Amino acid sequence: MIIGRDLLEKTCKDMIETILLCLDHATKGTIYRIGPMPELRSVRVTSGIREQGNGTIHWGLPAVSDYNPPGKTWEQYRDRPGRALEAMAWCVERQKSWTADNPYEDQRSVRKQLSGEPEDWHHMEPVLVKKSDLYGDDLADLEYPLNWKGTPIWQDTDYVVVAVIKIHFLPHSIQRGDRATKVIKKLSRILGTEMFSLHIRETLSEVQSELTRERLSSCNALAHELRNTLMKLSFIFSAINAEIGFLREQWEEEIRKHTGLEDKTVLLRRLNKFLETRLANLNGHEELGIVGRNLLAEQKEFLVTPLLPEQAANWIALKIQPKWERLLKESSVWNDLRQEIQGILERLKSAVWVGTDQDVADRLEHLPQDVRTMWPRLAYMEFSGEKLPMLEQVLALLNHPGMDVPHKKHTQKVLSSLKALAEIIPDMETRTNRILEFMKNGSEKGLPDYWRPLLRSEEPSLASK
Structure with a gap:
């Protein structure tokens, strides 16, 4: 780096x-x-x-x-x-x-x-x-x-x-x-x-310094670097959604502490215990042992990954339930637990949606009404360029005196920085497209002033930017 x-x-x-x-x-x-x-x-x-x-x-x-x-x-x-x-x-x-x-x-x-x-x-x-x-x-x-x-x-x-x-x-x-x-x-x-x-x-600073030294012959390479930089900046929304995932985890923790409702953490730990205590009984069934170990790893990963409900439901349907069905069908190790395991899997499918239930949110009477409304609405949102303005609401929520989560100030700082980066991407794309248009048609129309001397083989003045 x-x-x-x-x-x-x-x-x-x-x-x-x-x-x-x-x-x-x-x-x-x-x-x-x-x-x-x-x-x-x-x-x-x-x-x-x-x-x-x-x-x-x-x-x-x-x-x-x-x-x-x-x-x-x-x-x-x-x-x-x-x-x-x-x-x-x-x-x-x-x-x-x-x-x-x-x-x-x-x-x-x-x-x-x-x-x-x-x-x-x-x-x-x-x-x-x-x-x-x-x-x-x-x-x-x-x-x-x-x-x-x-x-x-x-x-x-x-x-x-x-x-x-x-x-x-x-x-x-x-x-x-x-x-x-x-x-x-x-x-x-x-x-x-x-x-x-x-x-x-x-990286952007190095590219800018390079612009002061290059002439018209390097414009193609310059455009390529700018395009690559824009591609790298696509990480921003992944980072924003990771921070929103943390808020989602904290919301589900509030539900767990104050309602007593069964959540995915309890259910997954129960399933993990069933595997950890009986996997050794699969001696002689090497292929089923591999299935069981993979299932345990995927359940543990699911336990610590802040997924949206739709993603969590897909995880259960594609990674967890099929493996349990195979273990129960091809092995007798969990025969006495079959009904309990099947019941847990069904309850797990419902538990991943509990954070979006407004009736459940209304039971958290220790939180102000506006926090109970805004927190789940924003925490279960997938952010993209179109939803970038909603980050202002997230920052306002974090600034609410009734919003008590760990590392709140640090999360505010990170989201504010990511928001500022995300907001400059459209401007960078516009400027890059203008440069490419000049290279294609040889027209200076619409180019920022500080680009024109560079493309005429003169020293540009980036300070004018």
Whole structure:
């Protein structure tokens, strides 16, 4: 990613400060930059340590660290026989988090492997960005990093790792999958969005600088770059809908806490328990075992994915119900639970719609009437260019004194930034089309003034823009 050092450091400091403010038991934060492919050099950007007592954060890099600039290349920290395993390699290769909630049994503590001494309690979270956002739709020519066996990694995933967040905690204060790790995961997505926004801004800045140096002969390449940039900016609505998904999760949490209604979380956990406790009984049925493990993975993913009701219904119909039907038909392992499982599946189909039920919303009497009306209406909306004006209502809802959700200010900030980016796309498209029209017909009609000297082989004055 193209991001200036100072700007990246400021962004990382803001994120570390946000995490430490959100998590009282967090003591220190570090963010590492990862890339580019295939080198995947891991370099520590900055670290912040909270001073006990007054909460002041002290910034800087440790005097001695393998990850201080110039950092370590993928070949230096990846898993390899005969070398200590690193949590960094786990996060980068598998694109999954690593939680050291018991330092005495931390299998990826380098210190413990080399000297037998435990480190501390910490959590590491990869920051992911979609390949298509970063590289466009043509991914065939990407050069992927290799594991120690020579096999490319990341070919079968839609994402690349651009950074890793490491947060240290007070002893015995974290566990895998607890609230703290979920908060860090949520904020890692925001950091990914902010880094990609900075990358887009730097990319646009580079394109603008190139315009001051090019002449008429480079106009074709310029138009191509502008088109690619517009394509990359299509990520904005995905990022907006991800933030709206968070509001949807919080709405369903309100329903769960204050109505006692059965929701998808309870039902899915019940189905997961049925699988986890009896999958081992499928010995000798290898194909059914694969079906069961895939079903468990898809149910767990469904549990943490904030889908719209229509999407959730399709997920159940296409991924969950057919596999359960096959397991119940071809195996006797769940015979005594057959009716209960079938009943849960039927209730699950109804549960995914509960958040859109106005009668249910009216039961949340602890919320103001306007919040009860606006929150579900906006949270179950798929945003696109046509619905961009509705973001003003979302920002107004977040500003409502009766709207109490975690990280409200941060969500407002992110949505405001994404809205500003989305609003400039039509203007950029218009200007790009004018340039292409000139290239096609040789007419300067409708061109912005600052383009004309460039297309006459004269030095343009971009300051006039």
